């Protein structure tokens with residue numbers, strides 16, 4: 001894939017909030033997770049974990065924990081990507097909190113793009129009650145849920161969300 005193909009790949013992804021009822025195959029789910037395998041991580045400690053939720057009742061509970069966001073009930077699969085603080089803090093102490101958040105965010109991004117490459121749609125979902133999600137999934141204390149990545153076969157919105165001009169993000173040499 002050359003650079004312009006890569007740009008095209010990125011430009012055709014959009015967050016999708018309407019899904020068909022079609023389940024994902026185990027191969028499709030595995031391909032999404034496998035995309036995170038090569039994600040970089042602090043000290044290569046891979047301080048992230050994922051809970052793959054396909055159970056309808058648990059998806060409903062996750063939707064409730066995320067302020068009833070409907071796409072979480074509709075999407076047949078939710079990848080709950082978590083920071084693993086113990087894996088990272090055992091090496092890096094307090095700094096490990098930040099590294100685990102970064103590791104898990106990168107892993108979730110790779111999964112999102114892996115899903116896109118596999119013809120699936122996703123919606124990165126960050127608005128949720130962390131305690132409620134932890135309770136629904138029985139997460140241990142040191143595991144912090146960061147992203148509910150809804151995935152499935154969905155209906156793309158009619159247009160892609162706009163962006164501010166890239167130059168507004170960019171500072172050269174100094175701020």
Ligand SMILES: Cc1cc2nc3c(=O)[nH]c(=O)nc-3n(C[C@H](O)[C@H](O)[C@H](O)COP(=O)(O)O)c2cc1C
Pocket residue numbers: 013014015016017069123124125126127128160161
């Ligand atoms: C940190 C983060 C949190 C987000 N939380 C939500 C959310 O709770 N619900 C939702 O529908 N979309 C959520 N989104 C998706 C954004 O709304 C979406 O990425 C943004 O509007 C740009 O649209 P696009 O992804 O289609 O390009 C979130 C995205 C990020 C990166």
